[in-house]
Amino acid sequence: MISxxxxxxxxxxxxxxxxAAAQQGVSDTEIVIGxxxxxxxxxxxxxxxxxxxxxxxxxxxxxxxxGIHGRKVRTVYYDDGYRPQDAVANTKKLVEQDRVFAxxxxxxxxxxxxxxxxxxxxxxxxLFPYQSSPVTRGKRWVLQGMTLSDRSSKMMIDYLAGQRxxxxxxxLYQDDEYGKSFLTAFEKxxxxxxxxxxxxxxxxxxxxxxxxxVAKLQAAKPEVTxxxxxxxxxxxxxxxxxxxxxxxxxMVSTGPLTDERYLALAGDAAEGVEGLxxxxxxxxSDLPGVKLYREHMLRYHPxxxxxxYSIAGYFAAMLFTEGAKRAGRNLTRESLMTALExxxxxxxxxxxxxxxxxxxxxxxxxxxxxxxxxxxKPMTDWLKSE
Amino acid sequence: xxxxxxxxxxISGLATGSIYALMAISLVIIxxxxxxxxxxxxxxxxxxxxxxxxxxxxxxxxLVGALLVAVVASxxxxxxxxxxxxxxxxxxxxxxxxxITLGLSLMLRSAxxxxxxxxxxxxxxxxxNRPLVVGPxxxxxxxxxxxxxxxxxxxxLGALFxxxxxxxAMRAVAQNQRAARLMGIxxxxxxxxxxxxxxxxxxxxxxxxxxxxxxxxxMGLVAINGFTAAVLGGFGSMPGAxxxxxxxxxxxxxxxxxxxxxxxxSVPFLTMITILIVRPGGxxxxxxRRKV
Amino acid sequence: xxxxxxxTGAAVVVGWPWAAPRYFVFLAxxxxxxxxxxxxxxxxxxxxxxxxxGHAGFLAIGAYAAAxxxxxxxxxxxxxxxxxxxxxxxxxxxxxxxxxxxxEGLYLAMATLxxxxxxxxxxLNLDWLTRGNDGLRVPAARLGPWTLATDTARYYLVVxxxxxxxxxxxxxxxxxxxxxxxxxxxxxxxxxxxxxxxxAYKTLAFVVSAFYTGVAGGLFALVVGFLSPxxxxxxxxxxxxxxxxxxxxxxxxxxxxxxxLITTLNDSLAGFQNYRPLIFGAILIASMLFMPGGIARAxxxxxxxxxxxxxxxxxxxGEDR
Numbered sequence: 001m002i003s004x005x006x007x008x009x010x011x012x013x014x015x016x017x018x019x020a021a022a023q024q025g026v027s028d029t030e031i032v033i034g035x036x037x038x039x040x041x042x043x044x045x046x047x048x049x050x051x052x053x054x055x056x057x058x059x060x061x062x063x064x065x066x067g068i069h070g071r072k073v074r075t076v077y078y079d080d081g082y083r084p085q086d087a088v089a090n091t092k093k094l095v096e097q098d099r100v101f102a103x104x105x106x107x108x109x110x111x112x113x114x115x116x117x118x119x120x121x122x123x124x125x126x127l128f129p130y131q132s133s134p135v136t137r138g139k140r141w142v143l144q145g146m147t148l149s150d151r152s153s154k155m156m157i158d159y160l161a162g163q164r165x166x167x168x169x170x171x172l173y174q175d176d177e178y179g180k181s182f183l184t185a186f187e188k189x190x191x192x193x194x195x196x197x198x199x200x201x202x203x204x205x206x207x208x209x210x211x212x213x214v215a216k217l218q219a220a221k222p223e224v225t226x227x228x229x230x231x232x233x234x235x236x237x238x239x240x241x242x243x244x245x246x247x248x249x250x251m252v253s254t255g256p257l258t259d260e261r262y263l264a265l266a267g268d269a270a271e272g273v274e275g276l277x278x279x280x281x282x283x284x285s286d287l288p289g290v291k292l293y294r295e296h297m298l299r300y301h302p303x304x305x306x307x308x309y310s311i312a313g314y315f316a317a318m319l320f321t322e323g324a325k326r327a328g329r330n331l332t333r334e335s336l337m338t339a340l341e342x343x344x345x346x347x348x349x350x351x352x353x354x355x356x357x358x359x360x361x362x363x364x365x366x367x368x369x370x371x372x373x374x375x376x377k378p379m380t381d382w383l384k385s386e
Numbered sequence: 387x388x389x390x391x392x393x394x395x396x397i398s399g400l401a402t403g404s405i406y407a408l409m410a411i412s413l414v415i416i417x418x419x420x421x422x423x424x425x426x427x428x429x430x431x432x433x434x435x436x437x438x439x440x441x442x443x444x445x446x447x448x449l450v451g452a453l454l455v456a457v458v459a460s461x462x463x464x465x466x467x468x469x470x471x472x473x474x475x476x477x478x479x480x481x482x483x484x485x486i487t488l489g490l491s492l493m494l495r496s497a498x499x500x501x502x503x504x505x506x507x508x509x510x511x512x513x514x515n516r517p518l519v520v521g522p523x524x525x526x527x528x529x530x531x532x533x534x535x536x537x538x539x540x541x542x543l544g545a546l547f548x549x550x551x552x553x554x555a556m557r558a559v560a561q562n563q564r565a566a567r568l569m570g571i572x573x574x575x576x577x578x579x580x581x582x583x584x585x586x587x588x589x590x591x592x593x594x595x596x597x598x599x600x601x602x603x604x605m606g607l608v609a610i611n612g613f614t615a616a617v618l619g620g621f622g623s624m625p626g627a628x629x630x631x632x633x634x635x636x637x638x639x640x641x642x643x644x645x646x647x648x649x650x651x652s653v654p655f656l657t658m659i660t661i662l663i664v665r666p667g668g669x670x671x672x673x674x675r676r677k678v
Numbered sequence: 679x680x681x682x683x684x685x686t687g688a689a690v691v692v693g694w695p696w697a698a699p700r701y702f703v704f705l706a707x708x709x710x711x712x713x714x715x716x717x718x719x720x721x722x723x724x725x726x727x728x729x730x731x732g733h734a735g736f737l738a739i740g741a742y743a744a745a746x747x748x749x750x751x752x753x754x755x756x757x758x759x760x761x762x763x764x765x766x767x768x769x770x771x772x773x774x775x776x777x778x779x780x781x782e783g784l785y786l787a788m789a790t791l792x793x794x795x796x797x798x799x800x801x802l803n804l805d806w807l808t809r810g811n812d813g814l815r816v817p818a819a820r821l822g823p824w825t826l827a828t829d830t831a832r833y834y835l836v837v838x839x840x841x842x843x844x845x846x847x848x849x850x851x852x853x854x855x856x857x858x859x860x861x862x863x864x865x866x867x868x869x870x871x872x873x874x875x876x877x878a879y880k881t882l883a884f885v886v887s888a889f890y891t892g893v894a895g896g897l898f899a900l901v902v903g904f905l906s907p908x909x910x911x912x913x914x915x916x917x918x919x920x921x922x923x924x925x926x927x928x929x930x931x932x933x934x935x936x937x938x939l940i941t942t943l944n945d946s947l948a949g950f951q952n953y954r955p956l957i958f959g960a961i962l963i964a965s966m967l968f969m970p971g972g973i974a975r976a977x978x979x980x981x982x983x984x985x986x987x988x989x990x991x992x993x994x995x996g997e998d999r
Contacts, residue, residue, distance in 0.1 A: 039951035040496065042604065044504035048952065078948035084813065084909045085902045089708065090948055096701040113813050114904035135812065175651070175802065176908075177811040201642065204651055206607050208405075208599055209635075211398035212642040215391045232506050232600055239598075243526040244394055245517050265508050265600050269515065423784060474967055480783075481729065482966045485923045488916055489966070492959030499952055610912075617788045648803040655792035655799075662789045663777040 023332045025101025031068065031324065031331065033127075034076035034100040036090035036115070037107050041081035042205055042230075046309050047107050050130055051077050053297070053304050054313015055105060058321070061296055068324045069331070073317075076100060080111050087111030088118065095124055102127055102333065105145060105316045109133045109177035116142070125333055128316040128362065132256055133181040137360075141333075143340055144361045145316060147278050149178075151364055151385035152255045153185030156276050159368060159383060160224055160252070161193040170199040170222035170249075172213055172237055174229050182228040182254055198222050203233050214240045218249075227253045235265035242269040250274055255366055259308040263371060274379070276366040280350065281376055282306040289349025315350055319362060322346060352382050387643060390522040395639045401529035402598075403635020404536030408591035409612025410619065410627035411543065412584035418560035418622055419580035420472070422480055425487040428609025429494035430467075430585055432602075434460030435592035436502050439509060439601055449510050456589040464585030468578055491606070498603040511597035532594050539590055540628055543583075547624070552579055560622070611638075614658050620668020630668065691837055695830040703829045707901045709941045710833075710840040711894050716921040716933035717847050718890025723919075724928035725851070725859035726883040727866075729783070732774075732790030734914035735797035736888050740767045740895020741905050742801060742808055745816040748899075756819045756826065756835060756900070763896035764889045771888020775881045794915050798907045813906035816899045826900065836897050843890060847930050850886070859883060863928065917944070924965055926974020935973050 025032045038047035059073040067073065076098050078090035087106065094100045095118075102125040106112050112129045113136070119126045120141050128145030129136055132152065136142050160166045171186060173179035183200060190196055199220035201213035214237060217225055227234050234257050241251065253262070253275035260283060263270045280287050282294070283306055293314050297306050304310070319340070324331055326339035341360070345353040356362055364385045369376035409427065416424045424430075438456030441447050447455065467490065475483050513531030517524035547553035558566040559576045567573050592605070599605055615634045619626025634654055641653035649656070661668065695703045715733060723729045744763035747754055778789055801808045808814060818827040819835075826832050850856050858879050861869040870876050899905055917940055925936020943961060947954045969976045 036948075040499070040955050044499060044603070044952070045506075048504065076949075077951060079951045079954045080948070081913075081954075082908060083911070083914075084904050084906050085708075085898070086944075086948065088902050088904065089704070089945060092704055093701050093945075093948075096699060109811075110813055110904075110906040110908045113815075114902070114906070117815065117903065175811075177813070180811050202647060206604065208595075208608060208611070209398055209402045209639060211395045212639045215387065215395050216643065219387050219391070232602070235508075235600065236598070239515055242515050243398075243517055243528070244391070244524050245519075261506065265506055267508060417784075423787075471963065471967070475970065481723075481919075481923050481927065482970050484729075485920055486963050486966050488920070489959035489962035492955040493963070496953065496956035496959065500956070613788060614792070617785065621784060621788075649799075652796050652799040655795045658792045659789055659796070662781055662785055666780055666785055 023101065024099045026071070026331050029071055031071045031073045032076065032098065032100050033073065033102045033104050033320070034078070034094045034098060035104045035106045036078050036080045036087040036094070036111060037105070038082050038111075039077070039079035041083070043082055043108055046130070047079075049304075049307060049309035050105050050107065050313035050316075051075070053301055054310040054315075055317040056313075057293075057296055057300055057310065058314045058317035060300055062317075062321055068321055069329045071331075073321075075104070082108050082111060084110045084114035088114050091115040091118060095119075095122060100124075101331075102320075102336065104128065104320060105130050105313055107131065109135065109181075112136060123333060125337055127320055130312065131178070133177050135177075135181075139360070141337065142360060143319075143337075143356070145312070145363065147255055147363045147366060147385070148361065149181040149254075150185040150188075151361075152276055152278075152366060153182060153189050154385050155366055155383040156226075156252065156254070157186065157189035157193070159380065161190065161195060166223045167195060168198050168221065168223045169195065169226065170201075170217045170220050170224070171197055171226040171228060172201050172203065172210070172217060173226070174233065175202040175204050178256065179228045182226070186226065203229065203237075205230065205233070207233050207236070210236050210240050211243070213237075214244065214246070218244065218246050222249055225249045225251050227251055227257055229253075229257055231257065231259065231262040231265055234262050235269070238266040238269040238273060252276075258369065258376070260376075261307060263374060263376070268374075270371050270374070273371045275369055275376075276383075277369045277376060277378075278363065278366045279308050279311055282308055282311045284375070287349055292349065311350065315348065318348055318350075319343075319346075319354070388522070390524070392643075393523045394525060395643065396636055397525055397529050397533075399636040399639035400632055401532040401635070402595075402638070403615075403632040404533050405591050405595045405608065405631070406611045406615040406634050407628045407631025408536055408539065408587050408594075409609050410616035410631050411540065411624060412587045412591075413609075413612055413616050414622060414624060414627050415556075415580050415584040415587070417616075419556060419576050420483075422472070422483040423487065423613075424584070425484065425609075426467075426490035426494060427584065427588055427612065428606030429491045429498070430460060430463055430606075431588035431592040431609065432604075432606035433494050433498055434463060434585070434589040435509070435596050435601055435605070436498055438589070438593060439507065439596075440502075442510070449512060453590070453593045456593050457586050460585040460589035460592075461582045464581040465578060468581035472581070473574075473577065495603050495606060502603070504603045506600040506602040509593075509596035509601045528597065532598075535590070535594055539587065543587070544624070546583075552576075556580060611654070614654055617658055618661055618668055623668065626668050691841075695833055700829055703833045704901070705941070705945060707829070707833045707836045707897075708945075709938045710836045711897045711901060712918070712921060712941050713934045713937035714840050714843050714894035714897070715891050715918050716925065716937040717843065717930055718887040718894070719918050720922045720925075720927065720930070720933045721847065721850070721859070721890070722883050722887035723922060724926075724933075725856070725863055726880050727782075727863045728778075728880065728883065729787045729919070730790040730887070731787050731912070731915045731919060732792075732794035732797075733887075733891050733918045734910040734912065735790075735794040736767050736771065736891035737895040737898060737914070738797050738801060738905075738907075738910040739770055740764065740892030741899040741909075742814065742895075743767065743892065744896030745814050745899040745905055746807060748817060748819050749814075752817070752820065756821045759819065760839065760893050760896040764893040767892025767895065768885045768889035771885045771892075772881065775884025775888075778884070779877055779880055791912065791915070794910070794912055798910055801907045801910075808905075811907065813904055816903050816905065819900050832901050836901060839893060839897060843893065844930065844934070847890075851930065855879070855882070860928070920962060922972075924962070924969075924972050926972030926976075926978075929972075929974035932972055932974030939973075 063072045080086035104127045107130040109131045126142045132146050132149045134148045251273045255276045255278040258275035258277045323340035327335040343356045365382045368380040434456045437459040438452040441455040442452040513528040555571045615631035619630030641650040740763040743766040744759050747759045818825045858874045921936035921940045926932030
């Protein structure tokens with residue numbers, strides 16, 4: 001029974017795959033791209049926002065305006081629940097069964113790294129993975145998305161130890177690749193100033209209580225305490241600090257954590273917190289691209305609040321569209337990569353002018369913010385990480 | 387590390403420990419009645435807290451109202467699940483029921499994600515976050531409040547089991563189901579009541595802990611700690627569940643203070659394995675040997 | 679009849695890579711790997727009634743052992759690496775099984791659950807060996823002059839190993855040992871009374887189960903090509919338990935069918951995104967409600983109604999406390 005059903009299925013699949021196009025995933029009328037992402041598991045909210053409310057939002061606008069050189073963009077996503085082996089299976093399925101042109105914004109270091117070699121071997125572009133560990137650097141077919149942790153770290157330490165002459169640092173970090181890659185980078189950058197982390201404490205995802213870790217950090221008397229966490233535990237750490245009345249340290253959030261949701265969770269415990277912001281404020285910014293993004297969200301998803309996840313997906317789709325436009329009607333994986341590498345000073349209206357070039361990094365900047373009356377107030381202009 | 391800081395960390399551990407204890411109690415109530423593990427306990431807690439929160443948002447009820455809504459919703463959910471799903475499977479093997487509650491937990495979490503998204507939300511608390519200063523010691527009212535409310539609920543449950551007709555019936559079923567049935571106790575009613583009571587305890591735990599770990603579709607994972615707590619206390623024993631919960635909460639907080647980073651996260655599990663091997667009946671329990 | 683079915687099955691398995699698209703070759707490898715785990719778990723749970731929620735931990739140990747061997751000793755042939763992975767895992771199984779002898783039912787489930795968490799923590803902290811959070815990329819394994827670099831090559835390796843282990847499992851269950859294990863499941867006390875050394879057989883079941891899962895872990899490492907602590911979460915252990923319960927406790931064929939069903943289901947539901955766990959959970963519940971005892975028993979009802987009419991008394995531990 002089962003095997004007969006699957007044979008019929010296979011036959012159908014084999015037939016549908018027969019007319020081989022010039023470039024896989026690109027037909028006369030359509031470009032198919034996709035990705036494995038978290039729609040269940042610990043990062044389900046992020047996965048949902050960056051894809052359906054980010055990438056797809058922008059492509060809807062593009063498609064409604066006639067598409068890219070007459071081709072509409074269609075997306076396919078599969079859930080990996082943050083499991084590397086599921087990401088491998090999904091990615092193979094996308095490339096071999098759905099015959100996608102490129103992979104867009106897969107999320108989380110372990111699932112992303114698990115698919116790196118396969119995509120490189122098969123020369124499939126991996127566009128703007130949503131993770132900050134530098135493990136994805138130096139690949140022919142990968143274009144970075146989020147500002148990588150070593151660049152974030154350099155901006156943060158240069159600003160704090162260089163400009164503000166702060167000497168004593170500690171870190172509360174998540175016990176995974178995200179936390180560890182920041183920790184390594186902090187240690188390296190502090191060494192340039194002859195400094196060291198005075199204390200570093202780890203927490204697990206889904207932690208219920210961080211009082212012990214915060215008490216240990218307090219005992220080390222740091223002037224600045226870095227928070228390399230996700231919104232839940234990040235807000236817990238701020239509330240814990242409030243509980244023990246620990247006021248003589250500046251809590252500083254890393255780029256991936258600096259967002260409005262984390263502020264909402266922490267409430268008044270977030271007052272005075274500083275951080276590196278990788279995006280302009282999606283709720284209040286007057287930048288033309290951000291205003292347009294809010295307009296599009298209101299038009300297509302009036303019930304979905306704007307946030308830094310959907311804007312990241314929206315921006316990724318924007319860069320893809322720019323690359324595909326530059327590549328022209330004869331769109332191939334090679335021509336897309338060449339076109340993306342040629343982007344210089346591209347004005348998105350969201351981030352400062354983007355130059356990609358041979359290092360394949362799209363986002364290399366951030367600016368300093370401080371929480372005042374429940375909102376991030378910019379403290380600096382865009383910082384440099386070169 | 388000053389002793390004052392240590393006091394705070396221990397009290398904070400007792401607060402999360404009371405939540406673990408409440409989770410353990412819910413699990414034990416259902417286990418005693420039906421000899422099944424309810425893997426969906428955490429997700430039932432999560433769903434009822436979300437319902438309470440929705441009442442807070444939409445109907446603008448006070449927090450006490452939200453608590454009541456959560457409790458009622460939870461009781462209803464427990465009742466319906468037991469009647470519609472579990473009751474039909476109770477004649478099957480326990481492994482089947484295990485898979486059913488696992489399936490329920492997956493479904494409830496996923497459904498909550500569809501209904502309320504997988505985002506995290508702040509949840510108001512009955513108790514303040516800013517510390518009370520007692521000499522050098524700082525204590526958060528929220529920790530004391532959680533401990534106090536949990537203890538009150540535990541005492542109420544203790545009274546229910548000791549002095550009410552239903553409580554006696556539940557204890558009888560826990561001891562020997564066949565004998566209880568012969569004595570004229572409606573075992574089915576005990577099943578039903580057990581699910582409802584366990585769900586209500588879960589709802590209260592949910593409303594108490596949501597301000598601390600935030601309201602989200604993944605907050606039900608706190609039930610894993612409830613399992614550990616129940617085992618530490620000797621599965622089946624109520625005082626054991628309370629003690630196991632408190633022990634686990636404090637242990638989780640002390641481990642990062644005094645142990646190297648490499649093993650601190652394993653401490654709860656290593657403790658559980660050790661206790662199981664050395665004293666399978668838990669810290670309080672007696673070893674239940676199966677006789678012919 | 680029986681031989682014809684076997685021959686057809688073998689022909690399908692051998693011819694699969696030539697008939698099916700590449701992705702389905704990969705998927706079939708995953709099914710075979712999960713089938714090995716399911717058989718291993720079933721030898722423990724289905725035969726001696728010891729339920730484990732920690733088999734993702736055994737899988738991890740086998741996977742990391744094989745991966746580290748492949749990286750550190752590239753000259754080592756694959757079969758040797760897999761065998762060593764199985765033996766290392768079996769040794770851990772022995773170390774866990776002996777102290778767990780006193781535990782039954784729920785307590786054993788909790789102890790093995792905790793074991794799974796401890797294994798993940800150990801992988802994180804032994805980062806000089808496992809590369810911890812960074813994850814471990816597994817190079818293509820070598821078999822004599824060949825490099826197993828394609829899905830098809832890996833598929834043939836996996837199904838060969840799976841076939842050997844299935845035959846071995848069927849033989850185990852038919853021997854004196856198998857009958858002893860079954861007797862233990864039906865009643866430990868009766869088994870003991872008939873002179874079966876309970877402790878020895880229960881430990882043996884643990885060791886064999888761990889060995890199977892360790893070998894499967896080695897294959898997992900080669901087929902997936904990347905290992906990280908996130909690969910081996912508690913939900914994976916739950917999947918394995920679901921496989922044997924849906925397939926049928928105490929049935930080798932049931933284990934294989936259960937593994938195939940759960941793996942295919944997980945894979946085909948990935949496209950439902952947010953709804954994946956919802957549908958998966960609903961199917962699990964429905965199959966338990968309408969097919970208690972799993973597929974093996976449901977099929978048994980059709981094929982052998984007389985035997986299925988008297989299902990074994992459900993294990994209700996603690997009933998007469």
